[in-house]
Amino acid sequence: MDRTTMDPSLEARLRGIQLLLCDVDGILTDAAVFVGAAGEFKRFNILDGLGLALLRREGVKVGWISNRPSEATRLRAEELKVDFLHQQPGDKTEAARQMLAQTGLTPGQTCYMGDDIVDVGLLRMVGLAVSVPNGRPEAKAAAHYVTDAAGGDGAVREIVELILKAKNRWIPLMDDYARHGSR
Amino acid sequence: MDRTTMDPSLEARLRGIQLLLCDVDGILTDAAVFVGAAGEFKRFNILDGLGLALLRREGVKVGWISNRPSEATRLRAEELKVDFLHQQPGDKTEAARQMLAQTGLTPGQTCYMGDDIVDVGLLRMVGLAVSVPNGRPEAKAAAHYVTDAAGGDGAVREIVELILKAKNRWIPLMDDYARHGSR
Amino acid sequence: MDRTTMDPSLEARLRGIQLLLCDVDGILTDAAVFVGAAGEFKRFNILDGLGLALLRREGVKVGWISNRPSEATRLRAEELKVDFLHQQPGDKTEAARQMLAQTGLTPGQTCYMGDDIVDVGLLRMVGLAVSVPNGRPEAKAAAHYVTDAAGGDGAVREIVELILKAKNRWIPLMDDYARHGSR
Amino acid sequence: MDRTTMDPSLEARLRGIQLLLCDVDGILTDAAVFVGAAGEFKRFNILDGLGLALLRREGVKVGWISNRPSEATRLRAEELKVDFLHQQPGDKTEAARQMLAQTGLTPGQTCYMGDDIVDVGLLRMVGLAVSVPNGRPEAKAAAHYVTDAAGGDGAVREIVELILKAKNRWIPLMDDYARHGSR
Numbered sequence: 001m002d003r004t005t006m007d008p009s010l011e012a013r014l015r016g017i018q019l020l021l022c023d024v025d026g027i028l029t030d031a032a033v034f035v036g037a038a039g040e041f042k043r044f045n046i047l048d049g050l051g052l053a054l055l056r057r058e059g060v061k062v063g064w065i066s067n068r069p070s071e072a073t074r075l076r077a078e079e080l081k082v083d084f085l086h087q088q089p090g091d092k093t094e095a096a097r098q099m100l101a102q103t104g105l106t107p108g109q110t111c112y113m114g115d116d117i118v119d120v121g122l123l124r125m126v127g128l129a130v131s132v133p134n135g136r137p138e139a140k141a142a143a144h145y146v147t148d149a150a151g152g153d154g155a156v157r158e159i160v161e162l163i164l165k166a167k168n169r170w171i172p173l174m175d176d177y178a179r180h181g182s183r
Numbered sequence: 184m185d186r187t188t189m190d191p192s193l194e195a196r197l198r199g200i201q202l203l204l205c206d207v208d209g210i211l212t213d214a215a216v217f218v219g220a221a222g223e224f225k226r227f228n229i230l231d232g233l234g235l236a237l238l239r240r241e242g243v244k245v246g247w248i249s250n251r252p253s254e255a256t257r258l259r260a261e262e263l264k265v266d267f268l269h270q271q272p273g274d275k276t277e278a279a280r281q282m283l284a285q286t287g288l289t290p291g292q293t294c295y296m297g298d299d300i301v302d303v304g305l306l307r308m309v310g311l312a313v314s315v316p317n318g319r320p321e322a323k324a325a326a327h328y329v330t331d332a333a334g335g336d337g338a339v340r341e342i343v344e345l346i347l348k349a350k351n352r353w354i355p356l357m358d359d360y361a362r363h364g365s366r
Numbered sequence: 367m368d369r370t371t372m373d374p375s376l377e378a379r380l381r382g383i384q385l386l387l388c389d390v391d392g393i394l395t396d397a398a399v400f401v402g403a404a405g406e407f408k409r410f411n412i413l414d415g416l417g418l419a420l421l422r423r424e425g426v427k428v429g430w431i432s433n434r435p436s437e438a439t440r441l442r443a444e445e446l447k448v449d450f451l452h453q454q455p456g457d458k459t460e461a462a463r464q465m466l467a468q469t470g471l472t473p474g475q476t477c478y479m480g481d482d483i484v485d486v487g488l489l490r491m492v493g494l495a496v497s498v499p500n501g502r503p504e505a506k507a508a509a510h511y512v513t514d515a516a517g518g519d520g521a522v523r524e525i526v527e528l529i530l531k532a533k534n535r536w537i538p539l540m541d542d543y544a545r546h547g548s549r
Numbered sequence: 550m551d552r553t554t555m556d557p558s559l560e561a562r563l564r565g566i567q568l569l570l571c572d573v574d575g576i577l578t579d580a581a582v583f584v585g586a587a588g589e590f591k592r593f594n595i596l597d598g599l600g601l602a603l604l605r606r607e608g609v610k611v612g613w614i615s616n617r618p619s620e621a622t623r624l625r626a627e628e629l630k631v632d633f634l635h636q637q638p639g640d641k642t643e644a645a646r647q648m649l650a651q652t653g654l655t656p657g658q659t660c661y662m663g664d665d666i667v668d669v670g671l672l673r674m675v676g677l678a679v680s681v682p683n684g685r686p687e688a689k690a691a692a693h694y695v696t697d698a699a700g701g702d703g704a705v706r707e708i709v710e711l712i713l714k715a716k717n718r719w720i721p722l723m724d725d726y727a728r729h730g731s732r
Contacts, residue, residue, distance in 0.1 A: 025229035036224035041585035046574035076584045208412035219407035391595035402590035
């Protein structure tokens, strides 16, 4: 989305985000799970990983909320030093409320990205609800914004950049990279 | 498919389904098998998994019928608590008849999803025969309905939702999710 | 390809095939190799596997010729009971000549499927040279026929069906399946 | 790109290349990482592998520069006998300068392929900067050339062929293959 044409209310929502919560399957992956005798694999995306690192560096907290426990997810969350990881069946809004209680943040300061019917309740609770092109119609209908990139192909990176741009932090970050390669 | 434009005979077929049988490769996956020294992997879809869980919760039985034994398939079937799993070479209609005998259901109450020439016999036997866009022409020709979603990318979820909608069970399920996040 | 519009010389070439030779990477796969500490994986296709089984059942021999040794390839070849497997660097035409010597067949009775520059010599040697949409221009230029399906997504199955149809063996096979589910 | 219509300045840049440096994730892969308890996998491409072998045979050095250490990358680099492998966080231009010092080559003789913001500094430093269709806008803006093929689907092979063609080495190589199958 071209920021010059961005809905002003979307930009206001993005600017206030202090916590990014993501569903895992279908958001951080393409909803595929690779099953075999040697355990299960999930296909995560390096672009999303760098995006989440940039976001945390700017002080925005990150949490992942899934109803399906998976060692693959735990390993990737650990590598990315995600602030919160919840992997259990049950109401996702409860898991989110616990994370909010620990951070002292409000639902209005929270963005949630979800793709399926189990995500609708939490999508309705947060200040910025995001879904993906590959999401189910119910999740898309509950979203303020649907990403251009599909889940697992940079949807999370897209939101990270929109948040950092709305906070006027993207250009300084790029200047930093141009000067030092990385920080 | 927009339900308001759905063929009335298709809706009648969907409404009567009490048993959903699926081929595995090409239906629950994209027909790929990942082969290596550490065993074999298959790419299943989380959307299909939730769909099958919803269907079983509503009392519809689920069976998978493949001609190729695979530990990857067994593991995924076990996770999803599929009612029947048949993985052997041979006539698939025989396997289906055994499942029908155990449940007391009829072929007319059965939906079968298949993509290849080995599926044609069973597709012709059941009340609702379904194939996928990536299916072989012989399987598609024997089908009452070809899904929009490809095998491994939500074809099974699509059929599950059509069945639950035809039974007028989808809206109550969604209301439940909206209230409780999950059941 | 619609057989009613098929080039008559292509049909003559197909009819005479008694040996199907395939490159592995890019033909039986999409040219991807999944590398990790637990070994390497390749993404084979179940549709191709059934096609090769049908072909061997009709008396056509099958050989795979690759310049890169891979345990993943060996395991898949073993499962499919491929008649010949050659996995070594070097001239592929030599490997093919050894297979021809063992079978008493001629280059004119041989189909070879290849996608890269190392395949051009062998493509030029055989009676029916086939490449894939994802093939390099040099391989496609040396081919009598380029499949509709990409490597790893059914290209081999497509050729198998064309061969069996040209031999008037496809309809009897389908009748058999319709009656018995499988043989 | 059709060489007859190639920008003459691009052809001059290609002709002078003596060192090809590549980012890994997003360039040699599609930016996906497959995570599981049995370690991590990356999806490399056999076409790229043969391309890099051809390039090294013609005396052009090859180096990979990533900010994320990965055993999968190390294994693939080892198989392809890549001249330099750098896998550490930090400024990529420093890593490149060390490789240049060891070879006695200049930035002008260097091609770098990168897809993300961490690549911009090095893209600006080299004589030929290349990005991919799936690259981030910042990387593409810093590139002299954006490949037709996506990362992991032959982007590196595309550049290798352009370099060898600009050096008038492609036709001799093809003649060699046509005569001997391989060298």
